[in-house]
Structure formats: C-alpha cells, structure tokens
Amino acid sequence: MIDLTSIYHRAVDNYCYLHDSETLHIRIRTKKENVSEIEIIYGDQYETSDYRWVTFRQGMKKTGSDGLFDYWQTAIKSDHKRVRYGFILKNDEQQITLTEKGFSPFIPEDTGWYFCFPYMHKKDLFSPPKWVYETIWYQIFPERFRNGNASLNPDHTVGWGEEEPNLTNFFGGDFQGIMEALDYLEDLGITGIYLTPIFYAKSNHKYDTIDYFKIDPQFGDIDLFRRLVEECHNRGIRVMLDAVFNHSSDQFPPFQDVLVNGENSPYKDWFHINQFPVREENGFHYETFGFYENMPKLNTSNPEVKKYLFEIASYWITECNIDGWRLDVANEIDHCFWREFRSTVKAIKPDLFILGEVWHDALPWLRGDQFDSVMNYPVLSKSLQFFAYDMLSAQQFIEDITTILQQYSDNVNHLLFNIVGSHDTPRILNECQYRKERVKLLFTFLMTYPGTPCIYYGDEIGLDGGSDPGCRKCMPWQEEHHDLDFKNYIKTLIRIRKETPLLTFDGPLYFLPPIDKCFAYYKENDSEYIVVILNHSDQEIHYTLPFSLKGKKITMLINHHEYAAEAQELTVVMKPYESNILSFAR
Structure with missing residues (x-):
C-alpha cells in the first residue's frame, strides 16, 4: 500500500515555484521506495472542451532520496500562466490521486479540488544577480591578509606573523596590502572578494563598530578604498562588504549617550534596554550579541535606527560602488527590516548581491523578498562529518546532503554561498588533521557542488590554525611557506569550474550509488554530462558508471586525459583519496 502519511506537498516555496518566467517547478515527497511512479495532472482552470476541464499529464522524475523519503520533481509550462494541478501516485498495489482536498481513489473533475498556482508573475521570480553564479569568492580578514603601509599600523603592532593570533593583537593588515596582492588573486582565478568589517572599531576583527561611516584608519581611508574597488573592477573582481547591523560597539556614540543620560537619552529606544541604569556593578541591563557586554543589540524595528542603517548601506554603494553586502547575524534581525533593506539597496544598484549569515535552515529569508x-553552513557541517571526521558512510552523506538540497528550490541552491571554512571556524587543514588528501577531496566537492564557492584566505596554500582566534593567522607571503602542489590543484579546480558552465548553471544534481566510501554525482543538460567521482577511501575502487558510453569521447578534466569508450560501460579506477571530473556528450 502507498504510505499516505509520508506524502507531502504544498503549493509554495521549494515544493512549487517559478523557475523562470514561463516555467513552474513542482516537487512532491513520498516514503522511500514506496511509490514507483508519479504523474502530474494539470491545466488552466478556465480551459474547457465539451464542458469538461482540459488537462495534461506528465511524468515526474525522482531527483533524490534521503534516509526516509524520495523526492520527485517536474517542470511544466502554461500558455496562460495559470495552473491547477494534482498528482497520480502508483505502486504495484494501488493508485491514488492527491489534490489540495486530500487523497482520492479517483481522478476528480472539479478544478476546485486541485492545487493552485494562480498566476506566474515575473515579479515573484527569485531573481538574484546573474554575475554571482560565475563568481569564485575569496574571503579576506583585512587585519591579517597583508601589511602594505606600516605607517598606518595601530599602536603595539606585532611584526607580521611573529606571534600566534589572539583576541587583542594587531599585525597591521590594510587596503594597500590587498591592492598589492591583486595580481596573486587574479592568478588564482578569484572573481569576487568578501571583506570582513572595515569600519572604525577598537577590536582586530571590527565586528564591534563605532562609526559606520568611517573606514578604520588602520586600513586606510575612503579614497584608498575607492581605489581598491576600482582596481578590483578593472580586473573583473567584485567587492562585498560585511554589514554588522544586529549590534554595535558600546563605544558607538548613541550608546554612549544612553550610558550618560539614561532614560533622558534620545537614543534610549535605539537599543533593547531592560532597565535603567543600563550598567551596574552586578551586571548590565540590555540585550547584546551573545552575552558580550561591549556589543549592545540594535533595535532594528525603531524607524530612526532603520533610517540610519539604510543610509549606511546606501552610502557605501553610492560612494564606493561596492557589489554586495554580507549581513552579519542576519537571522537575529526582524524580517520586516530585511525586506525594506532589500528594497532600499536594490533601488540604488539592482544587481547588488545580498548574502545573509544564517547557520541553519534559511528558507524564510530566501523567498525573493530578503x-x-x-x-x-549546513553543507559545510555534513562535509566535515564525512571527509574530515569519518562520522558518516558515503550513503549517509548522500542522504544528508539530499535532505539539504531538497530544503530549497533549484534557483536558491545554485546561489548558496559554499565554504569549507571561515573566520568563525577552524582551518580546514586542522579539521582534516593535516591530511592534505582529504582537503583536496573537500575542495573538489566545493568547486563542483551547486552554489557559489568561497575560499578563506590562505586555505589555498595550506595555512593552518585552530578555532577563533587561531583561524585568523597572518597570510604568509614567502613562497617557501606555500604548499604549491595544493595551490596548483585549487587553481585547476577553479579553471575547470570557469570552463564548465554546467557546473555553474542548469538543473539539479543527481547522486549515483556509492561503493564503500567512493561516491559520485552528476549534472546534465541537453548536450553534456558532467560526472564527479570522489574516493574517500584508502583503497583502490573500481567505479562503474551507469551510462551508455560506447563510441563516446570521455574527458578527464583534472588531468586533461581523453578516452574513446569501447564498451557500453566505463569502469573508472579510482586511487585512494582520488578525485575525478568527467565530461562526455549525451
């Protein structure tokens, strides 16, 4: 029997969405291996013939399975952009129809029973900036990347890399240093840089902003920053800044006014104050980021605060032509604020990229209005569990990644900001216990998985470091401190991604059955397949591809080898911890 309790569909979000202005993607979930076939029945609710509703039927494809469920998907078009639809589900024992009114043993004729997508409005299409799909990002922690002008060094600056990073030391990284490194970034293949906060603050990380309209003097000034952005743009490199709007420094002038004037301060409603005075010997009485007394939480529902923060966001776009905002602790700010934020910045620069820091399921922020x-981070977590910690089998990894993929639409998945580490996590080399072969597997996965990939500065040369602040070491610039083999491997992966549009655009990702700890996945379009095989094992694995390949040319993209398949099937001999990326025609 068909397990009705496991079936899920709703005509919204990742289960029914506009893929483009003419195409609707529809998805349904069923119990794993319980349903053998699904057809979608659909039509325009107003179109009839001989007083009967005109319908069409189309098969749905199983796009993935996790530990509990199968996921099915199809794409449909409608000449009149209106769709009513239902599902005909079958197995060897039963056929049932699912509509919005529930399950039926028959196929209802009344259009009012069916799920409804009332109209395909182009305005409702999830429309991120197109340039982001092709971007290779590089995250820079400015204080630790490169010191280009020692005259800007803060007091008590330490010699570059002469001691381990801690919560309070400074090494003097600045904008001039970044400009001097642009040749390096361009050679690596980078087309976007994400800078952690650059505004005036007392800390080395700058997430405790004092003045949002002022560049921190240890980095330079606004004129130098304009030059940096202009030089990046001349090289085809986009620039994204970090916006810390959830909280400020306690040295932020409005908060200082509250400390001095208490209830009489005109800024008392700029923060979440619980009682006055806000500070006493036994503690503080206001909301903060985490429990950090020096980072009071801003009241983003206050109209004055919103106006102020929107002015900041607008200022740096208009004054310096930045290309994106990364939004710190974005999930702790109200949705209304972010909707207005989007409208404000997109009115100035429609192709501005808006990236939120959300460590969990982020669907409420990814509906096109925020x-x-x-x-x-969810994919990073599962990737570490498999590649670094050996906590998952290959089958479990596939199932867990499938669950994450199915949480979002294809449109969203192809623009998620994929990482293997950041300023908030231990270095990937440390996570893998210095086993470089595993780091290579992780980066192969990063560069071939749907989304826009980002490299944390220094990971490409084997920079190590533990948890914060250990992950914020100075970037070494002497080549003898670079792992050149690993750097060249990263450059190869970047080149492959740039030369292979199928990795960047087009359709869903499909997993193939694993063999031991060796697994594979592929993407396809009308003319080509790309298959990625990753052997996370210390054993040689013979992996047979389930494609008809006789007479086709197969290209191994990592080593540039080409083969003409002489048999229907191809068995790829995978060395221990080897990666392979294959391309062949349909």
Whole structure:
C-alpha cells in the first residue's frame, strides 16, 4: 500500500515555484521506495472542451532520496500562466490521486479540488544577480591578509606573523596590502572578494563598530578604498562588504549617550534596554550579541535606527560602488527590516548581491523578498562529518546532503554561498588533521557542488590554525611557506569550474550509488554530462558508471586525459583519496 502519511506537498516555496518566467517547478515527497511512479495532472482552470476541464499529464522524475523519503520533481509550462494541478501516485498495489482536498481513489473533475498556482508573475521570480553564479569568492580578514603601509599600523603592532593570533593583537593588515596582492588573486582565478568589517572599531576583527561611516584608519581611508574597488573592477573582481547591523560597539556614540543620560537619552529606544541604569556593578541591563557586554543589540524595528542603517548601506554603494553586502547575524534581525533593506539597496544598484549569515535552515529569508543567498553552513557541517571526521558512510552523506538540497528550490541552491571554512571556524587543514588528501577531496566537492564557492584566505596554500582566534593567522607571503602542489590543484579546480558552465548553471544534481566510501554525482543538460567521482577511501575502487558510453569521447578534466569508450560501460579506477571530473556528450 502507498504510505499516505509520508506524502507531502504544498503549493509554495521549494515544493512549487517559478523557475523562470514561463516555467513552474513542482516537487512532491513520498516514503522511500514506496511509490514507483508519479504523474502530474494539470491545466488552466478556465480551459474547457465539451464542458469538461482540459488537462495534461506528465511524468515526474525522482531527483533524490534521503534516509526516509524520495523526492520527485517536474517542470511544466502554461500558455496562460495559470495552473491547477494534482498528482497520480502508483505502486504495484494501488493508485491514488492527491489534490489540495486530500487523497482520492479517483481522478476528480472539479478544478476546485486541485492545487493552485494562480498566476506566474515575473515579479515573484527569485531573481538574484546573474554575475554571482560565475563568481569564485575569496574571503579576506583585512587585519591579517597583508601589511602594505606600516605607517598606518595601530599602536603595539606585532611584526607580521611573529606571534600566534589572539583576541587583542594587531599585525597591521590594510587596503594597500590587498591592492598589492591583486595580481596573486587574479592568478588564482578569484572573481569576487568578501571583506570582513572595515569600519572604525577598537577590536582586530571590527565586528564591534563605532562609526559606520568611517573606514578604520588602520586600513586606510575612503579614497584608498575607492581605489581598491576600482582596481578590483578593472580586473573583473567584485567587492562585498560585511554589514554588522544586529549590534554595535558600546563605544558607538548613541550608546554612549544612553550610558550618560539614561532614560533622558534620545537614543534610549535605539537599543533593547531592560532597565535603567543600563550598567551596574552586578551586571548590565540590555540585550547584546551573545552575552558580550561591549556589543549592545540594535533595535532594528525603531524607524530612526532603520533610517540610519539604510543610509549606511546606501552610502557605501553610492560612494564606493561596492557589489554586495554580507549581513552579519542576519537571522537575529526582524524580517520586516530585511525586506525594506532589500528594497532600499536594490533601488540604488539592482544587481547588488545580498548574502545573509544564517547557520541553519534559511528558507524564510530566501523567498525573493530578503536575501539572494546565505552562507551554506549546513553543507559545510555534513562535509566535515564525512571527509574530515569519518562520522558518516558515503550513503549517509548522500542522504544528508539530499535532505539539504531538497530544503530549497533549484534557483536558491545554485546561489548558496559554499565554504569549507571561515573566520568563525577552524582551518580546514586542522579539521582534516593535516591530511592534505582529504582537503583536496573537500575542495573538489566545493568547486563542483551547486552554489557559489568561497575560499578563506590562505586555505589555498595550506595555512593552518585552530578555532577563533587561531583561524585568523597572518597570510604568509614567502613562497617557501606555500604548499604549491595544493595551490596548483585549487587553481585547476577553479579553471575547470570557469570552463564548465554546467557546473555553474542548469538543473539539479543527481547522486549515483556509492561503493564503500567512493561516491559520485552528476549534472546534465541537453548536450553534456558532467560526472564527479570522489574516493574517500584508502583503497583502490573500481567505479562503474551507469551510462551508455560506447563510441563516446570521455574527458578527464583534472588531468586533461581523453578516452574513446569501447564498451557500453566505463569502469573508472579510482586511487585512494582520488578525485575525478568527467565530461562526455549525451
């Protein structure tokens, strides 16, 4: 029997959405291996013939399975942009129809029973900036990337890399240093840089902003920053800044006014004050980021605060022509604020990229009215569990990644901000216990998985470091401190991604059955397949591809080898911890 309790569909979000202005993607979930076939029945609710509703039927494809469920999907078009639809589900024992009114043993004729997508409005299409799909990002922690002008060094600056990073030391990284490194970034293949906060603050990380309209003097000034952005743009490199709007420094002038004037301060409603005085010997009485007394939480529902923060966001776009905002602690700010934020910045620069920091399921922010993307920490977590910690089998990894993929539409998945580390996590080399072969597998996955990939500065040369602040070491610039083999491997992966549009655009990702700890996945379009095989094993694995390949040319993209398949099937011999990326025609 068909397990009705496991079936899920709703005509919204990742289960029914506009893929483009003419195409609707529809998805349904069923119990794993319980349903053998699904057809979608659909039509325009107003179109009839001989007083009967005109309908069409189309098969649905199983696009993935996790530990509990199968996921099915199809794409349909409608000449009149209106769709009513239902599902005909079958197995060897039963056929049932699912509509909005529930399950039926028959196929209803009344259009009012069916799920409804009332109209395909182009305005409702999830429309992020197109340039982001092709971007290779590089995250820079400015204080630790490169010191280009020692005259800007803060007091008590330490010699570059002469001691381990801690919560309070400074090494003097600045904008001039970044400009001097642009040749390096361009050679690596980088087309976007994400800078952690650059505004005036007392800390080395700058997430405790004192003045949002002022560049921190240890980095330079606004004129130098304009030059940096202009030089990046001349090289085809976009620039994204970090906006810390959830909280400020306690040295932020409005908060200082509250400390001095208490209930009489005109800024008392700019923060979440619980009682006055806001500070006493036994503690403080206001909301903060975490429990950090020096980071009071801003009241983003206050119209004055919103106006102030929107002016900041607008200022740096208009004054310096930045290309994106990364939004710190974005999930702790109200949705209304972000909707207005999006309208404000997109009115100035329609192709501005809006990236939210959300560490969990971020669907409420990814409906097209708030963010273009979020940092993909869920995929990072599962990737580390498999590649670094050996906590998952290959089958479990496939199932867990499938669950994450199915949480979002294809449109969203292709723009998620994929990482293998950041300023908030231990270095990937440390996570893998210095086993470089595993780091290579992780980066192969990063560069071939749907989304826009980002490299944390220094990871490409084997920079190590533990948890914050250990992950914020100075970037070494002497080549003898670079792992050149690993750097060249990263450059190869970047080149492959740039030369292979199928990795960047087009359709869903499909997993193939694993063999031991070796697994594979592929993407396809009308003319080509791309298959990625990753052997996370210390054993040689013979992996047979389930494609008809006789007479076709197969290209191994990592080593440039080409083969003409002489048999229907191809068995790829995978060395221990080897990656392979294959391309062949349909």
